[in-house]
Structures are given as structure tokens and as C-alpha cells.
Amino acid sequence: MGTVVESEHLVSFAPPRSFATTLKSDLKETFFPEDPFRQFRNEKPAARVKKALQFFVPIFEWLPKYNLKLLRYDLLAGVTITSLAIPQGISYAKLANLPPIIGLYSSFVPPLIYALFGNSKHLAVGTVAACSLLLQATISDVVSPKDDPALYLHLVFTATFVTGIFQTALGFLRLGILVDFLSHSTITGFMGGTAIIICLQQLKGFFGLTHFTTKTDVVSVMRTIFKNRKEWKWESAVVGISFLCFLQSTRYVRKRRPKLFWVSAIAPMVTVLVGCLFAYFFHAEDHGIQIVGELKKGINPPSINLLNFDSKYLPTVIKAGVVTGLVALAVRPFSKTAVNFNAGCRTAMSNIVMAVCMGLTLLFLAPLFRYTPLVALSAIIMSAMFGLIDYEAAYHLFKVDKFDFVICMAAFFGVAFISMDVGLMLSVGLGILRALLYVARPATCKLGKVSSRNTFRDSEQYPGSTNVPGVLVLQLGSPIYFANSTYIRERILRWIREEQAIQDSEGHILEHVLLDLTGVTSIDITGIETLIEVRRSLQANEIKMAIINPRIKVMEKMMASKFIDIIGKEFVFLCIDDAIESCRFSLHKSKHTDDSLPDSIIA
Amino acid sequence: MGTVVESEHLVSFAPPRSFATTLKSDLKETFFPEDPFRQFRNEKPAARVKKALQFFVPIFEWLPKYNLKLLRYDLLAGVTITSLAIPQGISYAKLANLPPIIGLYSSFVPPLIYALFGNSKHLAVGTVAACSLLLQATISDVVSPKDDPALYLHLVFTATFVTGIFQTALGFLRLGILVDFLSHSTITGFMGGTAIIICLQQLKGFFGLTHFTTKTDVVSVMRTIFKNRKEWKWESAVVGISFLCFLQSTRYVRKRRPKLFWVSAIAPMVTVLVGCLFAYFFHAEDHGIQIVGELKKGINPPSINLLNFDSKYLPTVIKAGVVTGLVALAVRPFSKTAVNFNAGCRTAMSNIVMAVCMGLTLLFLAPLFRYTPLVALSAIIMSAMFGLIDYEAAYHLFKVDKFDFVICMAAFFGVAFISMDVGLMLSVGLGILRALLYVARPATCKLGKVSSRNTFRDSEQYPGSTNVPGVLVLQLGSPIYFANSTYIRERILRWIREEQAIQDSEGHILEHVLLDLTGVTSIDITGIETLIEVRRSLQANEIKMAIINPRIKVMEKMMASKFIDIIGKEFVFLCIDDAIESCRFSLHKSKHTDDSLPDSIIA
Incomplete structure (x- = not known):
């Protein structure tokens, strides 16, 4: 053991580092914690440019090494996810009160862009139910999709454009730190709450209602349904429940035998096809079962000229875009990605395959889907939503951490009984409050x-x-x-x-x-x-x-x-x-x- | 050194404490970190009641032990702070666009309440310039003090009522944790910025202007002053600068010889008295030097029936009240407290003495102050404000912690160039952002x-x-x-x-x-x-x-x-x-x- 004097010399009293040094180090820790440029820091200029290009545009990395054997896997996976993307696209477009064809486009252009810039092998790009409903709920506040469908459509386009700008900005500014504040507990609660209100929305399709509220909370929706109980069409409900039972049973099969994942992957497509045949041969429309209606074939021109930045709607549109952007980062298109992975995809090529299939569908097959019964789409959405209510995770939270459980429930009940954005903010707010308490106490x-x-x-x-x-x-x-x-x-x-x-x-x-x-x-x-x-x-x-x-x-x-x-x-x-x-x-x-x-x- | 097995046994794998235990402990740490009830936890019931009473109403603790010797000290201190409270009260009332008499009341009733419940020996209760200006700036947004002085007055009463409720609630709910988020840096910047804008407001009095803006930011005030340059009255300015020089010189005396603190303590009173005599004998009003005007003697009835909860003004009134409450907690009546301490006060009795003196002033002496020149009040306010701009603290912040300096400057420039509440929020927001970064990185x-x-x-x-x-x-x-x-x-x-x-x-x-x-x-x-x-x-x-x-x-x-x-x-x-x-x-x-x-x- 040393004496006092010796110990004093042991402690490092080095003079403080310069402000520039600490600032640089702090900024690096804040925005580049994973040190993304390490791989080309010590390279020669030519190699550095090549590596940087591969880093920012990953397709340059995997495409040169691509071969036919890989293509075989990706082709199968791509076709499988297309068969899921078509019914989901149509369903989620209806959820957002948009023409069904718009939903198909979301699995046509975005996958191509993702194949260029994305760095996950398994992620399948596509529609997310929560975002569709979020857009619908926010934009409906200022424009009724029934009274002025064109304006409504243009505002949705603008909101998704804002989402794109916002997400790009997050990426360039390295502000993924924002997403860090969406905790696991928040996401569990938010997904559960969203699943509940999306299921409730489907009762419109199930009961074949024509009058419905644009609000999403449980109370408003239940009130509308009971108020319009004279409109209820039992035929529609029977068909819907049959489809739902079929879809759920395929999920059960997948759960028991993971190898049979493809059964549940193609089940929505089967539902749509069976629904179309049924509607066509039995003249379902005459029995109170609504169908999708006309779908034009051919590829639409770019819709950039349809963007609407009218200052009257701009605040709502920006809000819708930003919140959708945040939610989309947290809630990835999980079901499709899981199918893509299980179908054995090897590279982002599976997304390109999906885009090609979807392009062909748009060009030639779209009109075939006109007979799809709305109630079949409702069953597909409901079945997908059931999987998002994660009781077990909530129970685990309850057992391990009561505050996390409260954060989760705030998101769940906020979304279910108020609205999606309020639920999200409430839950994130509680999370931040806890973060502040951590430092305050x-x-x-x-x-x-x-x-x-x-x-x-x-x-x-x-x-x-x-x-x-x-x-x-x-x-x-x-x-x-x-x-x-x-x-x-x-x-x-x-x-x-x-x-x-x-x-x-x-x-x-x-x-x-x-x-x-x-x-x-x-x-x-x-x-x-x-x-x-x-x-x-x-x-x-x-x-x-x-x-x-x-x-x-x-x-x-x-x-x-x-x-x-x-x-x-x-x-x-x-x-x-x-x-x-x-x-x-x-x-x-x-x-x-x-x-x-x-x-x-x-x- | 032990073996692996031994070390494993060393680590405590005790089963988790029950939820109730940890919740109780967490709540206690959050709201009662200083364990305020320790002193009467182990007492017998009778003693516990007595100690609890003394804890919540401290006058029961010190009054029984009070004696004549202590009274001598408190009497001197009480008279000294009264001589400061009268000119400050009148001045700060003018700052809030209120009748001067209202300012005197703030050193009449509140000190009595503080003497009962307060637990500082030295704190002297009274007006705070920042709060006066904050009330004026917020309430002026909805009602002009010139066009409808009665309504304006009632709304200010209501806002201060809200402040009282808010502060009481903070106390009962142990939410002092909110005040923890007003950092030293925020307060330094906020005080400096407030001092700047309050000084600028005094240019109205200095130049004897009758037209003035209700805005507080530097740009608006400077624009008003130059727009009305034809109204400038040079006599007024000369008198003002003379008073200011006198006041500043007494502050200089106090700084050099701390024992002569009383010189600067009574200087404002001297300024007012000299100003009154000057105005009376030289008919100052005829030379463009405005005076306070009529002051009624006698004690007003309680103004509880004047509170106005009209829903049209309520949001503004609540905002004014809550922000004032927060600011008042952070920015105590510092100058008067320092004087009280230096004058040798021993207990809260000095506050009672001040209240009695102020009561007598209201009953008998108030009319004497009718000749007070407004420019004298402006000089008193300005002189007080100069002391609040703490360059040295800002420089210290700059040297030790750049982020703290930014937080300070955000408050300073936010208050000076936008408004007091925006400056405060901006600075607190940055502080919270830093707290979040601490936990995020x-x-x-x-x-x-x-x-x-x-x-x-x-x-x-x-x-x-x-x-x-x-x-x-x-x-x-x-x-x-x-x-x-x-x-x-x-x-x-x-x-x-x-x-x-x-x-x-x-x-x-x-x-x-x-x-x-x-x-x-x-x-x-x-x-x-x-x-x-x-x-x-x-x-x-x-x-x-x-x-x-x-x-x-x-x-x-x-x-x-x-x-x-x-x-x-x-x-x-x-x-x-x-x-x-x-x-x-x-x-x-x-x-x-x-x-x-x-x-x-x-x-």
C-alpha cells in the first residue's frame, strides 16, 4: 500500500482535452456510434471510392457476385411474396380509403428502390396496415374521402411524399436517434392497439355497411356499427367468418408445422381467388355482398404533378407524413418479411422479382380482381391483425417491469380509445419522462x-x-x-x-x-x-x-x-x-x- | 483468490424485492429525497403532532422562543426592507401597468403568510421585476391595459391567483422536481435577458414617452422608441440619468465597503423622496416630467370577488399564472433578501415588521407618494436590473461547459429577442435535450x-x-x-x-x-x-x-x-x-x- 503522496501521483490530472477534440468525439458518439466508415478508412483512394459506393448503394456489392443458383431461391421467394402482396395491397388500400390499384403500386416501385439502396437480404417492402389507417385517420380530418376522393387521394400522395423526405432526412442527418425513443414496450402496445382498431374497421366490410365513421377509436366505431344495425347484411357476415376461419386455420398449420409456412403465405391469395369466383358465379352483389369494382389495367404515369401543397391542408399533411414516417420505421412490414425469409430468399433480388411480378399484374391481370368481395379483404386484414396482438409480450412486461407495462398500456389504450398519434405520443412521452426520472433521481x-x-x-x-x-x-x-x-x-x-x-x-x-x-x-x-x-x-x-x-x-x-x-x-x-x-x-x-x-x- | 465456484456464491442472487417494496422506495426517492419526516417518525403521538405542526407551520417553532433581544434585530431589518419595498413596489407595479398601490400590497399581505408558513429566516417577501413584466406581457396580449384597465387588473389578479394555486399544488404534490429542470445556466441567461428588456422598458419613463408598445422584445421596443422620437423629453432624461448615477454610486459604495450596505438599501427611498420634493417644488409636470398621480389611502377590501374566469381569457390567464409561478420559484426576490440578511434579521419576524410598516404606509402615507416622478421609478428599476446581468457567470460557463453556455445564451437571446416564455422554454428544452442525450449516449x-x-x-x-x-x-x-x-x-x-x-x-x-x-x-x-x-x-x-x-x-x-x-x-x-x-x-x-x-x- 502506498502513502498519501504516492496515491496523489497515481490519479491522472491530465489537462482537459481541447474543446474541438471533445466536440468531435461527442458528435461522433452521438451520430456515428457504430463507426460506419471504418471499412474504408485505411484503404487507397480507388478502393475507398469503390467501398464507399458499395456502402451507400449495396447492390454494387452483391450484384457482381450474383449467380443463377441464388436466382432460383430468390425467384421462388419473390413469387411467394407477390402472392401475399396482391391481396394485402388491395386490402390496405381499402383501409386507407384509396383506390385498390394504389395498394398494388406500393409493391411495385418501392421494392426496386430498396433493392438498390437497402442493406437487408430478407426485408420485403410493402404496405403496412398501421400506416394506411394512420394516413386515412389524419387526412380524413380535413377532407372527406367520399365527398372529394380526388383531393383526398392527392393529399395522401403528398403525405407519403413528406414521409419519404422525412425518412431521407433522418438518414442523412443520422437522426435514427429519434427512433431510439420508440421503445419495445411502446411498439408492443401500439401494434396491439392498432390491430384492435383495424379489426373494428373491418366490421364495416363484415356487415356490408355503407355508412361508416372516419374516426378510429373503439367508442366511435362501435357506436356507428350499432346505430346502423338496420344495414347489417348477414350474408356478408357469414362469408366473412368462413374466410376468417380458413385463414386462421392456415396460420395454425404454420404454427404447428413451420415447414408448411407457404400454406399461410398463399392463403390470402386463395381467399381472393375463391372470393372472386364465388362473387362472379353467384352474383354476390345482388345478395348484399359488395365487391371491389372496376380495376383498370396498365401502368399509371408518375403522380408527382398531383402533389398538393395548399397551405390550407399543409399542416395536416406534414403531420400525417412525419408520424407515418416514424411509425413505418418502428413497425416494419413484418408478415411479408417473415414469408420472404421462410421462402428462402438469398438477396434483395427477391424484391426485384416481386416488383416484376407486380408490374405484370398491373399490366395484364388487374381487371381480374374486380370481383373480389370486400368482405374477403376484411377477413385478410383481420387475420393479419390477430397476429399483431402480443399478449405474451405484455404479460412479460408486466412481470419484469411495471413501468414498461404502463408505457405499453398507454400506447394500447391511447390508440384504441383516442387516436393513433395521441396513443403514440402518450407512450413516447411516458418513456421520455422515465428517461428524465432516471437522470433526475x-x-x-x-x-x-x-x-x-x-x-x-x-x-x-x-x-x-x-x-x-x-x-x-x-x-x-x-x-x-x-x-x-x-x-x-x-x-x-x-x-x-x-x-x-x-x-x-x-x-x-x-x-x-x-x-x-x-x-x-x-x-x-x-x-x-x-x-x-x-x-x-x-x-x-x-x-x-x-x-x-x-x-x-x-x-x-x-x-x-x-x-x-x-x-x-x-x-x-x-x-x-x-x-x-x-x-x-x-x-x-x-x-x-x-x-x-x-x-x-x-x- | 477463490475458485470459480466460490466466486459464484459471493454474488448476491437474492430474489427480487416485491413490487410494493420497490414502488414505495422509488416514490420516496422521487418525492421525498430529503426524508422530511425523519424528525417525528420515532416520537410519541403527542410529540409527533407537535413536531408535525412545527414542521408544516414553522412559526410554532420559533415564536414560543422569541424574545425582546431578537425583536430589536428584526425591527431594524424590517424597517430597512420596508424602505426598499415601497419604491420597489410602486416601480414594479408600473412595470406591470398596474396602479402603484397594488405594488405596495405585495409587501403587506404575503409577508404575513410567509411568516406563518415559511422556513427561511432571511427571505424577504416582495415583488419580482421579472414576474411583473411577465404578467404584463402575457395579459396585454388579450386586453389592453390602457383601453380597459379594470378588466386588465382583474385578469392580473386572476393570474396571480392561479400562480398561488399552482405553487401550492407543487408543494403538496412534491413537484419541486419541475424546478430542478431550471438549471443555473437557464436562470443566469433568463435573468440577464429579462434585465435587458426591463431596462429597455424604462426608456419609456426616461424619455417621458406616452405611446409605447406592449411587446417586450428588443426589436419592437427600439422601433417604438425611435418611431416616437418627436415625443422625447430631454428634461426627463437628464433627471433620470442623475438619479441613476446616484443609485449606481451607492451600489459602488456597498461593493467597496460591505458594512455600508444600508446606503444602497435606502437609496431608492431617498430617490423617491428627493424626486417627490423636486416635483412638488419645481412643478415638474409642467416641464414634461410625468408623476405617479393620485394614491388613495386606506386598505382595500379583499379582491377575491374581482377574479375573472371568463373562458375567453382563461387560457392566457392560466398560462400567465403558471409561467409566473415557475419563474418566481427560480428567481427569488434576491435584492430584498440580501438587504434583510445584511440588516441583521434573526427570524421571519422581520417580514411581520415589514407588513406592519407597509400597512401603516397604506393607511396614512400613501398620498405622499403622488408626486413621485415616473423617471425616478425607472431609474430605480434600471439600477436594480444592472445587478442581474451576470457577465462573469456567463464567461465561467463558457470556459467550463460549452453546452451550458449555449443553454444560457438560448435563454438570454430568447428572452431579449422573442419573449420571456419562449426564451425560458427554449432554454429548458435544450436542458432536457441534453438530459436525454446523457441517457441516449x-x-x-x-x-x-x-x-x-x-x-x-x-x-x-x-x-x-x-x-x-x-x-x-x-x-x-x-x-x-x-x-x-x-x-x-x-x-x-x-x-x-x-x-x-x-x-x-x-x-x-x-x-x-x-x-x-x-x-x-x-x-x-x-x-x-x-x-x-x-x-x-x-x-x-x-x-x-x-x-x-x-x-x-x-x-x-x-x-x-x-x-x-x-x-x-x-x-x-x-x-x-x-x-x-x-x-x-x-x-x-x-x-x-x-x-x-x-x-x-x-x-
Whole structure:
């Protein structure tokens, strides 16, 4: 064991790094934590350009190595996901109150773009039910899709354009950090809530209703359904329930025998085809079963000229676009991706195959789907939604973390009973509140000596650990700064009061307080002032304060603010042992107590 | 050094505490960190009631012990603060566009209430310039104080009523945590910005203008002043500058000789009296120097019946009240409190003395102040404001912490160029953003062995520390949870990649990653899943992962979520030494490397 002087030299009092250095390092940690450019940093210029190109446009990486064997796998996967994309596209377009053909386009152009720039092998691009409903609910607030379908369509186009701009901006500005605030709990609750309200929307199709609300919350929808109970068409409901049973049974098959995944993958397509034949031969329309209606074949021209930036609608459109963008990042097209993976896709080529198939469908096959019964689409959507309600995850949250469960339920009930954006914001808000509480009320604990290991640990967690007479060792956690400095001061003073009582009862006098700053990752001016205040209160009670192992950023601030000069370098220690050694030294010299700290305490 | 089995038994795998226990402990830490009830917890019922009464109504504690000697001190202090409160009251009432008499009331009733319930000996209750201006700026948005002074007055009453309710609620709900988010930097910038705009408002009085804007920002006020330059009255300006010079010189005296604090304390009163005499004898009004005008004597009836909860104004009134309440908590009546302290006050009795003096003033002396020149009041306000611009604090912030400086400047420029509430929100928002970044991007570091102390420290901070071949020790900080889990995963994997390169170059193979969780104060489900993912990635690379010293809350979550079962208890260690001992054990057994970890490494 060294002496006091030696220990002082051990602690690194290196002068603070320059502002430019720390700023660069902070920005890098904030926006490029995974160090994405590592792979071409040490390359020669030519290789660096090539690697950078491959990094930003991954198709350059895999396409040159592509071969026929891979194509065989991707072809099968591509055809499989197309068979799912057609019914889903039509269904989700109806969910958004859009012409069915629009839904097919979402599996035509986007997959091509993803194949160029995307870096997942398995992701299948396509429609997401939650986004369709979100667009519908937001845009319906300003324009009725029934009264002015053209304007409504153009506003939806504009909103999706905003989504694209927003997501691109997130990527370029490295603001994926925003998505970090959508927790697993939020997403579980949000998906569950969305699934519930989407299922309720399907009752329109099930009961063959023509009047329906544009609101999405449970109360409004249930009220509409019961108000229009005279419109209920039982034939439609019977057909819908039959389709739903069929779809659910294929899901059950997949669950029992994962190899038969393709059964459930093509089930929606089978439903649509059976529905079309049924509607065509039995003249379903005459029996109150609505059908999709005319679908034009051919490829539409680009719709960029249809964008509508009228200032009257702009705020709503931007809101719809941004929220959709955030939700889309969190809630990926999961069902299709799972099918793509199970169907054995090898590269993003499967997306290209899907796009080609979809293009052919648009060019030649679209009119065939005109007889699709709406109730079949409703059954397809409902069946997909059932899979998104994850009771087990919610129960797991409840068991492990009650606050996470509350965050999840806030999203669930917010979405179900108010609206999708309110539910999302509520849940994210609670998450942020918790993050703030983490920093506003950081954990502190008293350390005791675990004698068998000559180390110090939380005395609550390790009740066998022992006190050091005359000394209190406190461990602080998290950053110390304005939002928690008052708390930390009060908490330290309370630990000291409690410890004084304990030491008193044992016949000792508390003379040293050691603050272990190992867990303190940063500190601001208010935090430093708080430590100075604590030291002043302690001095008034003839208690000395020392700090242990300040981390690099903390030490820099302490140097810059002259805190180290104020408390003196001899009160900064590298480890608890050094500090206690020094306490023993000063206790031996002090007039109050000559041997309150027996040698045996020091290992 | 123990064996692996022994170390496993050392770690505390106590079953998680019950939800009720942790909830109670969390709520207590959040709302009662200072344990306010400690003093009467162990008392008998009768004593407990008495102590509780004294705790909530502190006058019961000090009044029974009060004596004549204490009264002598408090009497002097009370009279001194009254002489400051009268001119300040009149001035700040003018600042809020209210009848001057209203300002006097704020040092009449509130001090009495404070004397009953307040627990500071030195605090002197009274008007705060920032709050006056804030009320004026907010309420003027909906009602012009010139066009409808009665309605304006009633709305201000209502706003202050809301402030009272809000502050009481904060107290009862223990939501002082809100005020924690007003950092020192925010307050420095906010005070400075407010001082600037309040000084600018005084140019109205200085130039004797009758037309003026209700806006507070620098640009609007300067534009108004130059637009009305034909109204400028040079006599008024000369008188104002003379008073200002007098007031500033007394402040200078106090600074040089702190014992002469009373010179600057009574200077405003002297200014008012001299101003009155001057205006009376020289008929100042005829020379373009405006005076306060009639002041009725006598005590007004309570104004509770004047409160106006008209829904048309309610949102503005509530906003004004709540923001004023927050600002008032952060920006105490500092000048008067300092005077009270310096004048030797002993108890809250000085506030009672002030209230009595103010009551007498209202009853008998108020009409004497009718001749007070407005420009004298402007000089008093300006002089007070100069003291609030704290260049040195801003410079200190700049030197120690650039982000704190930005937060300060956001408040300063936001208040000066936009409005007080926007400036405050902007600055608080930046503070919260920083708090979120703290948790979203927690510090991680690689630990190296400081051989002279047999301990492990940040290898960047202690470049002399040495690597352990085959082993990487990482220290994580802050809570691990949804908002930072992606970051932490990426960062850990990056540390591992970098370490693999280093160990490769030294001829070793990285086989063990030890995560030191000492600094991790809590974890949520997403955080636990992240650790599982990291472990999976490591397993794919034949690297073993172990965790060291999870704290009590973290261990509880890890037990509840079965994480400990997944990784196995034998991979949880109490300290780094134990973990490295165990690594050596497994390395010796492993077929890859037989002696990559020489004995000498283990202390």
C-alpha cells in the first residue's frame, strides 16, 4: 500500500482535452456510434471510392457476385411474396380509403428502390396496415374521402411524399436517434392497439355497411356499427367468418408445422381467388355482398404533378407524413418479411422479382380482381391483425417491469380509445419522462467492505459487507447536473445523517465521507457547485470529504472549474483502498480519536 | 483468490424485492429525497403532532422562543426592507401597468403568510421585476391595459391567483422536481435577458414617452422608441440619468465597503423622496416630467370577488399564472433578501415588521407618494436590473461547459429577442435535450489494469494501464434501456472489433468480454434483450461474455426476466479479478490457446 503522496501521483490530472477534440468525439458518439466508415478508412483512394459506393448503394456489392443458383431461391421467394402482396395491397388500400390499384403500386416501385439502396437480404417492402389507417385517420380530418376522393387521394400522395423526405432526412442527418425513443414496450402496445382498431374497421366490410365513421377509436366505431344495425347484411357476415376461419386455420398449420409456412403465405391469395369466383358465379352483389369494382389495367404515369401543397391542408399533411414516417420505421412490414425469409430468399433480388411480378399484374391481370368481395379483404386484414396482438409480450412486461407495462398500456389504450398519434405520443412521452426520472433521481448507495474480496459493494445488496469505523463510502451513479443536483445534495446529506446515527451507536465518530464517482459519467457546473456545497456542509460538521476515481470527462470539468484546486489534489484518490489508507493516516494524527480505525480494517 | 465456484456464491442472487417494496422506495426517492419526516417518525403521538405542526407551520417553532433581544434585530431589518419595498413596489407595479398601490400590497399581505408558513429566516417577501413584466406581457396580449384597465387588473389578479394555486399544488404534490429542470445556466441567461428588456422598458419613463408598445422584445421596443422620437423629453432624461448615477454610486459604495450596505438599501427611498420634493417644488409636470398621480389611502377590501374566469381569457390567464409561478420559484426576490440578511434579521419576524410598516404606509402615507416622478421609478428599476446581468457567470460557463453556455445564451437571446416564455422554454428544452442525450449516449470505456493498485481503470484516462491478453474489460455507464440500447450494442461491438485488431497485432486471440455493470443504475426489458443479442453475436465469434457486479435493481430485473438463467450464474462475477481468474481457468482448459494468459497477469 502506498502513502498519501504516492496515491496523489497515481490519479491522472491530465489537462482537459481541447474543446474541438471533445466536440468531435461527442458528435461522433452521438451520430456515428457504430463507426460506419471504418471499412474504408485505411484503404487507397480507388478502393475507398469503390467501398464507399458499395456502402451507400449495396447492390454494387452483391450484384457482381450474383449467380443463377441464388436466382432460383430468390425467384421462388419473390413469387411467394407477390402472392401475399396482391391481396394485402388491395386490402390496405381499402383501409386507407384509396383506390385498390394504389395498394398494388406500393409493391411495385418501392421494392426496386430498396433493392438498390437497402442493406437487408430478407426485408420485403410493402404496405403496412398501421400506416394506411394512420394516413386515412389524419387526412380524413380535413377532407372527406367520399365527398372529394380526388383531393383526398392527392393529399395522401403528398403525405407519403413528406414521409419519404422525412425518412431521407433522418438518414442523412443520422437522426435514427429519434427512433431510439420508440421503445419495445411502446411498439408492443401500439401494434396491439392498432390491430384492435383495424379489426373494428373491418366490421364495416363484415356487415356490408355503407355508412361508416372516419374516426378510429373503439367508442366511435362501435357506436356507428350499432346505430346502423338496420344495414347489417348477414350474408356478408357469414362469408366473412368462413374466410376468417380458413385463414386462421392456415396460420395454425404454420404454427404447428413451420415447414408448411407457404400454406399461410398463399392463403390470402386463395381467399381472393375463391372470393372472386364465388362473387362472379353467384352474383354476390345482388345478395348484399359488395365487391371491389372496376380495376383498370396498365401502368399509371408518375403522380408527382398531383402533389398538393395548399397551405390550407399543409399542416395536416406534414403531420400525417412525419408520424407515418416514424411509425413505418418502428413497425416494419413484418408478415411479408417473415414469408420472404421462410421462402428462402438469398438477396434483395427477391424484391426485384416481386416488383416484376407486380408490374405484370398491373399490366395484364388487374381487371381480374374486380370481383373480389370486400368482405374477403376484411377477413385478410383481420387475420393479419390477430397476429399483431402480443399478449405474451405484455404479460412479460408486466412481470419484469411495471413501468414498461404502463408505457405499453398507454400506447394500447391511447390508440384504441383516442387516436393513433395521441396513443403514440402518450407512450413516447411516458418513456421520455422515465428517461428524465432516471437522470433526475439517480441511484446512490452506501458501500460496505466485502472482506473476502477486499472490495466495496452496495451494503443493501450485500448485507454481509462491513462498515469502516469513522468512514462513510458513498457510490454515486449517473451524470450529476442541474436536474438532479438538489436531489443528490439532499440524498448525500441524508446518508450522512443516517450514518452518523449508526456510527454513534457503535461508539465511533464519522470523520470522513468518500464519494466514489466511478459511476458518474459526466457533470455540469451546477453539479460541481453541489459538490462544493456538500463539502461546505461537511466542513461545518468537521467531516472531511474526498472523491474517488472521477472519470475522464468529469475530471476535465473539475479541472476547468478549479474544483480540484478548491478541494485539493490530496483529496482525490484512484481507488477506495487508497482513500481509506489516507483516512487512517489522518485519523491517527487527529486529536479526536486515536485508534478508531483499527489496522485490521485495512487489507 | 477463490475458485470459480466460490466466486459464484459471493454474488448476491437474492430474489427480487416485491413490487410494493420497490414502488414505495422509488416514490420516496422521487418525492421525498430529503426524508422530511425523519424528525417525528420515532416520537410519541403527542410529540409527533407537535413536531408535525412545527414542521408544516414553522412559526410554532420559533415564536414560543422569541424574545425582546431578537425583536430589536428584526425591527431594524424590517424597517430597512420596508424602505426598499415601497419604491420597489410602486416601480414594479408600473412595470406591470398596474396602479402603484397594488405594488405596495405585495409587501403587506404575503409577508404575513410567509411568516406563518415559511422556513427561511432571511427571505424577504416582495415583488419580482421579472414576474411583473411577465404578467404584463402575457395579459396585454388579450386586453389592453390602457383601453380597459379594470378588466386588465382583474385578469392580473386572476393570474396571480392561479400562480398561488399552482405553487401550492407543487408543494403538496412534491413537484419541486419541475424546478430542478431550471438549471443555473437557464436562470443566469433568463435573468440577464429579462434585465435587458426591463431596462429597455424604462426608456419609456426616461424619455417621458406616452405611446409605447406592449411587446417586450428588443426589436419592437427600439422601433417604438425611435418611431416616437418627436415625443422625447430631454428634461426627463437628464433627471433620470442623475438619479441613476446616484443609485449606481451607492451600489459602488456597498461593493467597496460591505458594512455600508444600508446606503444602497435606502437609496431608492431617498430617490423617491428627493424626486417627490423636486416635483412638488419645481412643478415638474409642467416641464414634461410625468408623476405617479393620485394614491388613495386606506386598505382595500379583499379582491377575491374581482377574479375573472371568463373562458375567453382563461387560457392566457392560466398560462400567465403558471409561467409566473415557475419563474418566481427560480428567481427569488434576491435584492430584498440580501438587504434583510445584511440588516441583521434573526427570524421571519422581520417580514411581520415589514407588513406592519407597509400597512401603516397604506393607511396614512400613501398620498405622499403622488408626486413621485415616473423617471425616478425607472431609474430605480434600471439600477436594480444592472445587478442581474451576470457577465462573469456567463464567461465561467463558457470556459467550463460549452453546452451550458449555449443553454444560457438560448435563454438570454430568447428572452431579449422573442419573449420571456419562449426564451425560458427554449432554454429548458435544450436542458432536457441534453438530459436525454446523457441517457441516449452513455459513456462506455475500456478498462486497463493499473498494476500498482491491482485495479482497473479507463485505459484512455490512464494510458499506463495494461491490457489483459485474450480479455476485454468494458465499463458501461448510466441506465441501459430502450433509448440507448441500440447505441450500447453498436458501441460494444465496435469496442470488440477494435480490441480484436489490437490483440491480433499482439499475437493473442480475444476470447472473453467482461462487462463491468457497476455504473449501470437500472435496466429495462429492451436493455436486457440487447445484452442477450450482444452475447449471441459474441458466441457466433466464439467469444464468451460475462457480467460483473450488477447493482441491486439491475440484478432484480435480470432475475425476473430469466437473463441470469440464460447466461448462467457462473458468468456473473462480483469483481473484475474474479472474472479474470475464471477466464484464466477456462483459457487453460480451452484447446485454442494453452498459455495465452501468463500467470503474472493475475495479481
